[in-house]
Amino acid sequence: ETARWAAENSINIACVGIGTTIRAITDVYRAHWKTRPTQVMPLLGMVRIVVIAGSDAQARALAAPAYARWIETFTFLSRTRDLPVPPNLPTSFEQGLDDGFCLVGSPSTVLEALKRQVAEAGVTYVMSQIAFGDLSLAASLQTISFMRSTIVPALRRPLG
Numbered sequence: 221e222t223a224r225w226a227a228e229n230s231i232n233i234a235c236v237g238i239g240t241t242i243r244a245i246t247d248v249y250r251a252h253w254k255t256r257p258t259q260v261m262p263l264l265g266m267v268r269i270v271v272i273a274g275s276d277a278q279a280r281a282l283a284a285p286a287y288a289r290w291i292e293t294f295t296f297l298s299r300t301r302d303l304p305v306p307p308n309l310p311t312s313f314e315q316g317l318d319d320g321f322c323l324v325g326s327p328s329t330v331l332e333a334l335k336r337q338v339a340e341a342g343v344t345y346v347m348s349q350i351a352f353g354d355l356s357l358a359a360s361l362q363t364i365s366f367m368r369s370t371i372v373p374a375l376r377r378p379l380g
Contacts, residue, residue, distance in 0.1 A: 290353030
């Protein structure tokens with residue numbers, strides 16, 4: 221219903237969740253957008269935490285403790301006020317990896333996961349959260365460097 225409303229009101233969206241869940245949302249959005257062909261379709265996106273390092277092991281070593289700190293602070297009000305945690309939010313790093321919410325690894329690992337998820341979810345953009353928890357500035361800058369040198373140039377080419 222939210223996707224339908226967003227399409228009818230020309231609203232960009234950004235989703236958190238597994239690819240198939242996001243795909244259901246983007247499919248509903250597109251189905252309702254087709255009734256308005258005179259406008260440019262708004263952006264359909266997904267949110268992902270991204271950490272890129274020289275190896276998968278190095279990236280995981282950086283991301284795991286930062287995610288633990290981030291989820292602790294992000295859910296603080298939910299826990300202290302007995303409120304629900306936002307839906308589709310992985311509450312552990314391992315769950316985040318399993319769900320695809322965390323894209324963590326070497327440049328090639330992250331690129332392949334990103335390509336697969338973009339196709340699966342049917343999105344037109346990805347919001348990358350590269351600074352979170354207590355992740356160091358150096359680690360965030362390293363991710364940015366790999367994104368500039370490897371990820372973005374690869375995504376400029378057709379994903380097929």
